[in-house]
Amino acid sequence: MALQQNKVREQGAGSSPGGDTEEDVMFRKTARAALAVLMGAAAFSLAATPRAAQAQAYPARPITVVVPFAAGGPTDTVARLVAESMTKTLGQQVIVENVGGAGGTRGAGQVAKAAPDGYTLLLHHIGQATAPSLYRKLPYKVTDFETAGLITAVPMTLIAKPGFEPKSIADVVAYVKANKDKVTYGNAGVGSASHLCGMLFMSAVGTQVTTVPYQGTGPAMNDLVGGQIDLMCDQTTNTTGQIKGGKVKAYAVTTKEPVKSLPDLPTMEAGGLKGFEVTVWHGLYAPKGTPADVVAKLNAALNTALEDPKVVARFADLGTEPEPKDRRSAEFHKTFLTAEVAKWKPIIEAAGVYAD
Known part of the structure; x- marks a missing residue:
């Protein structure tokens, strides 16, 4: 390019105004066009680079995990254990925020309305499946969330x-x-x-x-x-x-088998309540529309947390354990949630218990 520019200057210096040949005019036009192409390509590269970096940089700032119950409860305990481990994996602080009230629907509703960028998440338990049947005026739908993986069944x-x-x-x-x-x-x-x-x-x-x-x-x-x-x-x-x-x-x-951490306790069924079984499963959610690659990154970090020896040991102390690997994917979580909604609906309707 430098050689082309020197040639233009040399020819221009030896020519009188208006004395350019047709070849000179065509050469200058070609040089200008080439220069414009190069400048355009450079501008595109500069504009595209930040976008690419932005897409690869998630998370670029702290992530908030909303627990829709008061601090100190069992779901809060699970969230804080997982958040601590995910912080190390993601390289950004994962902060637990307690937004209690209305049986968990207040916090869940807040996340449902949050920007779908992966920076506001929900960690909820079985109530995510029972709320649609329990509440007459639920401020969100189950489909307002992307499932990011099951955590534990307590x-x-x-x-x-x-x-x-x-x-x-x-x-x-x-x-x-x-x-x-x-x-x-x-x-x-x-x-x-x-x-x-x-x-x-x-x-x-x-x-x-x-x-x-x-x-x-x-x-x-x-x-x-x-x-x-x-x-x-x-x-x-x-x-x-x-x-x-x-x-x-x-x-x-309330399980079919005794719990390892409490071996002296019988099951409810052994005590005469046939078929009495219930566990409280927990899952991670993002607002509907959160990019698939962000959800995948969250799921990967969650899986890493559930393999963390510190998390596994602490879960054992609390009488639970991480979900098996085949139940941790976002896809399995979605299918499982749909099945749980259908399972609890007739139970709640038969009990005749509703909330506004």
Whole structure:
């Protein structure tokens, strides 16, 4: 290009105004066109490079994971363990934000309306599947989210205040039936896991007791430990420490098989409640429309977290374990969620429990 420009100057210097030959004119036109092409290509490259870098840079800033329940609860515990590990993998801080209220629907609704850029996520439990049937005016649809992977399925335990009279799960059933007007059952609010478990328990026993809803699992547990309420059914992530510490009285687990971390507890079925089984699964979500490559990166980071020895060990301490690899993909999560919505719909409708 430099040689072409020198040639133009040399020819121009030896020519008089208006004395250019047709060959000179054509040469200058060709040189200018070539220069324009080169400048255009350079401009395109400069404009395209930031876009490419931006697409490859996710995440370029901290990520917020909304937990739709109060701090200190079982879902919050799961979220903080996973977030800590994902922070190391993604190279950006993954921050847990608690947005409680309305049985988890307030926080979920906030994420549903967030920008679909991968920087605002939702970590929710089984309530994501039950809310469509439980709430008459749900501020979002299940389809307003992209599934990013299942995390863990947590067993639940039936526990009572210290000094509660019954000695076994069979005794609890008999006591509840004989004292239904005196027995109180606490839960973390309408739509919470403890609410669902209690609803199934009362259905299985065939007796309704006084239900006391709280704003989160933490306050409910405090009142159970303090003796203000009689019974509660909640996830092992929240009850194992209380059980091992002797702060509450434990009766049974809600799984088909005994839980490794609580080997002395029988199953609800072994206690006479045939077919009683419920686990509280957790999953990660992004707003609908989040790019597929971003969801894939989140899923990969989540899978890495679930292989993290620290996370696995802590989950074991809490009476749970990571979901198997074949259940962690975004695709499996989507199919599973659809099936869970269909499973819980008739149960909730039969119980006749709804929330506005």
